[in-house]
Structure formats: structure tokens, C-alpha cells
Amino acid sequence: MPANSSATPFGPADFQLVLLRRMADHNPGLVEDARRELGASDAEMREANRRWQAMVRSPRSRSAASRYRSILGTPQTIRRTIGDLECEALLWPVPLWPDLRFEVLLAPTGAVWNEWLIRAPGAPGPALRTLADLTPWSCTVDEAARAFPPARPLEGSAPTRWGLALSVPEREGGEPRPCVAEFTWGLLQRVGPAGRS
Known part of the structure; x- marks a missing residue:
């Protein structure tokens, strides 16, 4: 259970809420399910994120x-x-x-x-062959880049966000189409057509 008070030490469950908070913009339904799995309320997720930002921005912050x-x-x-x-x-x-x-x-x-x-080292990665395989939370930046070369990195909208310009077929054997994959904390959030702002 995440800490819900500034006096409680910030721990791994709180950090997972920080990861989820950044993903909520793209996949609110998945985030809500994961937040419930952690036994945390939406307010506790916001508080964990507030505390994290305070730690990161503190002038006395450790490395x-x-x-x-x-x-x-x-x-x-x-x-x-x-x-x-x-x-x-x-x-x-x-x-x-x-x-x-x-x-x-x-x-x-x-x-x-x-x-x-x-x-995780030794864990099998997903089979990524078509656009249908690129579902939210299905793969990491590195996995998508390896599956659909040549991938071109794109600047994200925030420090925890990355993008990849990819060419991905809609079906096996189909012609690859240019698209943009968006990642938060390195985990796929969504894929859209190239040129989408």
C-alpha cells in the first residue's frame, strides 16, 4: 500500500504510482486498473507524484x-x-x-x-510483427526499435517521454507504413500515423 502522508517514507509502491501518473494521459483505463491493483486512490497517486516532484526539484536533493x-x-x-x-x-x-x-x-x-x-534480463520479449502487436504497455523502446528497423528516435514532450518514428505493416506481409510510437518511462503508450502532433 502506498504511503499517503509526507511523514511516511516514500517507497516502491509510491514510485510505481509516479510511473502510472505519467501514463494516465495516454491510457487512463489501464492506469486505473493498475492503481487499484496497488490499492491506491487517485488522490494517493497525485500525492505520490507531488512528493516525487518535490524530491527531484529540491535544492538539497541527493543524486x-x-x-x-x-x-x-x-x-x-x-x-x-x-x-x-x-x-x-x-x-x-x-x-x-x-x-x-x-x-x-x-x-x-x-x-x-x-x-x-x-x-528483465532473460525474460522473453513480445513478438512484434504488425501494427496490431503494438498495443499499450506491450513493449519497450528498445524492443520496438529492434522489431521495426530503422527506427528514428524523436524528442518526447517531457523528460520521461520518448518517441520512435517507425515503418510498420498493418498485416503480415503488408507494406510498412510510417507511424510514430509514443513511450512513457520507456513503455509503449500509443501508436499513431506519422505527422500527428
């Missing part, structure tokens, strides 16, 4: 990596190579999505340079 460790506990740590850069990845389970992990990528300096949901 992002320290903040995540204090809220989510000890992470699984792995080394990742991205291009020519080797970095440390911190992974935490997310009970709402058992096959996903919340990943924080650390630059060699220790600074956080990416934070989002990924598929």
Missing part, C-alpha cells in the same frame, strides 16, 4: 542514483556497452510489470543519463 537506491532498495547491477561507452546499469523489479525492470544507466562519472523500463 538521482542515491535517490533511487533509497526508495527502491539495493539494485541488481550489470555492465552494459552502448556504442563505445561501457556503463553501469542498475535494475529494480517493478511488481506491476513482473517481466520488466526499472533501469538507471550511469555514465562513467556516476551521473544518471537514462532512466526507464526495460525487459
